[in-house]
Amino acid sequence: MKLVRATVGPFRSINEPQSVSIDPDVTVLVGMNEAGKTVFLKALHKAKDALGKESFNITDDYPRKDVTAYRRRHEEEPDVVVRLTYRPDAREIERVNKLVGIELADGFEFSVNYDYQNQRINSVNVTDEAVLKKLTLNTALSEGVRGILKEATTIRSASNKLAGFESPNDADTALIESLKKRVAATDGAKGWDHISAYEVLINFMPSIPSFLYFSDYDLLPGKLNLQDLKQRVKNAAADPANASKQIEPKHQAVLALLRMAEVDLEDFDNGKSYEELKSQIEAVSISLTDQVLEFWKQNEDLEVEIDIRPDASEAAPFNVGPNIYLRIRNRRHRGVSTPFDQRSRGFIWFFSFLVWFDSVQHQLDATGKASNKSLVLLLDEPALALHALAQTDFLSYIDHLSESNQVIYTTHSPFMVHSDRLHQVRVVEDKVKIGTTVSDNLSGSDPRTIFPLQAALGWNLAQNLFVTKFNLLVEGISELSILQAMSHVVETAGGVGLMNNATIVPVGGLSNVATFVSLLGANGLNLAVLHDYSGRSEQKLESLVSQKLLKKKSVFNFSQFRDLSKLGEDSVATDVEDLLDPDRYMVVFSSVFQKELGHKTIVQSDLPPGDRIVGRIEKYLLANSIKIRPSGGYNHYAVASAMVGNIAENCTDDTVARFAALFKDINAALK
Missing domain, CATH: 3.40.50 (Rossmann fold)
Structure with a gap:
């Protein structure tokens, strides 16, 4: 249910x-x-x-x-x-x-x-109608009884009408007695018009x-005085109304552990040996630790150790009678142990929950077996x-x-x-x-x-996003859209595009590359980095290479594929847009921002000199006081999106050759 x-x-x-x-x-x-x-x-x-x-x-x-x-x-x-x-x-x-x-x-x-x-x-929400209908189908009943059942709306009303009915028919008699018993069963209950x-x-x-509630308050403590616990249990039994003041959640937790080990508090006073008591509790502890480690994968070298001993040097109430001590031993550190309540809170929670849950199940079943309620x-x-x-x-x-x-x-x-x-x-x-x-x-x-x-x-x-083993990290979404489109163009032209099982991951700028490399590299994934080139080497990337977080042969920049006569060599400052045909890029740029440009088509010769087409456009906009967006510059992705929307017409043979060389080298690095 x-x-x-x-x-x-x-x-x-x-x-x-x-x-x-x-x-x-x-x-x-x-x-x-x-x-x-x-x-x-x-x-x-x-x-x-x-x-x-x-x-x-x-x-x-x-x-x-x-x-x-x-x-x-x-x-x-x-x-x-x-x-x-x-x-x-x-x-x-x-x-x-x-x-x-x-x-x-x-x-x-x-x-x-x-x-x-x-x-x-x-x-x-149940009525007696179905029961009465089924009873009328009993052909052993007399017609008179069946007639009363058909007219009745409740079992109670049928029973009342049949109370004075006399019939030599055994089936009638059995039915009348059965209905009386069913009605009598509800005599002590109120509001049940329909017996069914x-x-x-x-x-x-x-x-x-039923409900079982568990919170952090129910955690096992690192130690507890058993004589004090015994007195608290007595006080709680004598004054049930204030039992919660005596038996706190930590006391309940230890009582649960003792109950699971089938150890009674009286056992500590009746001469039961230390070894016998400890062995019973340790057996439960080992079983619980094994259960925890089935799901606890953070450190599988932990085990719970329990000891029972007096210590007169302890502060009250721990200086009188035996104390129960819970410790966690870490085999990874040569068996070093620490008090239970000073270790990982998560492991404590897990272990305490199992004690509580198993104990409660036992309490719910009088036989002492785990309850199936x-x-x-x-x-x-x-x-x-x-x-x-x-x-x-x-x-x-x-x-x-x-x-x-x-x-x-x-x-x-x-x-x-x-x-x-x-x-x-x-x-x-x-x-x-x-x-x-x-x-x-x-x-x-x-x-x-x-x-x-x-x-x-x-x-x-x-x-x-990182579902594949092979990942190409790029700076932004513009690179993602252009590379995806050009991979298809290269393949259509008979070349080899980016390998199918590689994922292009935009990281949001070169400054985030180090973080992504650290995160993805830790998962054992193959990585390559493709970035814009400013005209000089990038210190962050060189640092990743020197730390062996990234292979030098896996780091590429767009300038290495700009000059078809010097493929693989760093040249001038280059963005992904510089691998496209500049004249065609300007046509698309002008169409995307025609309103802001006053419906004027800007050509490459209108731009100031420079190595990067993006930088040249931004200088032109600034010099002519043209504001495409409040923060200055323009939306690179808007142009890239329009460019790839009609990529076949916007590509030249040189553009296809540049990207074919790029994909060839990146595929080799990823493999």
């Missing part, structure tokens, strides 16, 4: 009810700090806590601005705080159909409401999932302290959890969102006067709220 929708509110910062669709596998709540992500999770947790410890409290949970007015009507008209809608699976529906004698269709849904008096109000609806709910109830896991900011790649690894663990339990988690990290699963994302915002809102509408959300999603998409685009 799956939770398909949750409506929450009024609750804390959620002033108005928020209806949120829940993904059958994983739901991600994305929002800024203090937006109300945790509030939403806590509302679900309090509605149906798997451990039965949570409940709604007006003082803590009702929106403060309205709580005084609400108190006046609380006893008579308690507000519904959470409405949960469930969809049973086909197997469950088939089972209930057989038990109740009804015909629920696949996709059937029902709801359960929870109010501020911690009452459960059920809403099952009650029976449907009763049969679905065992399958309704349906759960919805509520994870508050999981893996927040993990490295970006470790967060990506952790997503695999969440997918693993979702195979047996629905997962709802909060985050504001772009690496904790599958960019190809944005349908799982719900945006959480805190709006003025409205309070917390939860929505799956990404387009209407605050840009600050959806920033993690934008970053996730950006990361995905970046990864997809």
Whole structure:
């Protein structure tokens, strides 16, 4: 059975009810700090806590601005705080159909409401019509009974009418007794006009999932005094109302670890040997570490070490009785160990979660075996302290959890969102006067709220951009468009263009080349760089070569292909535009900016002297006070785009020869 929708509110910062669709596998709540992500999770947790410890409290949970007015009507008209809608699976529906004698269709849904008096109000939209209709098909019944069943609208009314009916027919008698029992079963329940609806709910109830909530507060500590823990457990048992003051999350975490190891606090006082106790706990620790390392790929040389010993030199309360010490040993550094709570926060979170989750499953099953009860896991900011790649690894663990339990988690990290699963994302915002809102509408959300999603998409685009092993880095998008077009022209002319499995990557300027080389080179990709030439060598590129981050034979500039008689040699300052025919470039330039130029066609002879056609045009515009754009100069890409739009007519034989030589050398370098 799956939770398909949750409506929450009024609750804390959620002033108005928020209806949120829940993904059958994983739901991600994305929002800024203090937006109300945790509030939403806590509302679900309090509605149906798997451990039965949570409940709604007006003082803590009702929106403060309205709580005084609400108190006046609380006893008579308690507000519904959470409405949960469930969809049973086909197997469950088939089972209930057989038990109740009804015909629920696949996709059937029902709801359960929870109010501020911690009452459960059920809403099952089922009538007795189908049951009664099926009963009338029983030919063993007398005509009189079948007639009553046909006229009845509910099982209750049919039972009342048949109460005084006398018949020697055994089938009639059995039916009348059966209906009496079905009606009697609802005598203690209110509001069930249709007995079938009650029976449907009763049969679905065992399958309704409960909620488990986990946050950073539930992490295991580095050490804990067991005698102090034992006293706290006693105090909590004596005063259950204030148990939370005695048993903090860190105490719960250690109790969970001991429970998993089947060690009782009394065992430390009844003569059980140190070796026996330690071996039991270590066995659990080893098993948990193995589970962590199945998904933890950042450092697979870690292991958790547990010790139990007294230490009179410690500060109180650690100086009395035995303490439990948790440490993390790193085999990579010759077995050096450090206190558990001083190590990587991510590893601690992972290990603590497994302790908590495994322990809770045991608590839910009286036999001591892992429970098979349906759960919805509520994870508050999981893996927040993990490295970006470790967060990506952790997503695999969440997918693993979702195979047996629905997962709802909060985050504001772009690496904790599958960019190809944005349908799982719900945006959480805190709006003025409205309070917390939860929505799956990404387009209407605050840009600050959806920033993690934008970053996730950006990361995905970046990864997809570098899908090939061979990458040619160029400075800008103009180079990209011209090179792509000219590769096609060269191939059409019978030559060899840029190799098909190479990707042209515009890096946004020469200053960004070093960054891209470092990032792409680290992934083991083959790289070549093609850049504009200023007339002198580029120090940044030479530095990359000297650091062996880039091979010298993989660095090219456009000047090396400008003079067909000196191919491969550096010549004068050259941009990609200088490999094109200058006269034809000027024709395209004039047509693109004809309005700004007063419909005048500028020819090459109008331009001041210089090596670069782009520089000469910009000088001309400045000298003639022609402003094409406010910042000066002109949009190179606009001309390049127009140029390649009719590239066949804009090419000369020399242009094709230049680019054919360029692609030949670059292909050789990439291979």
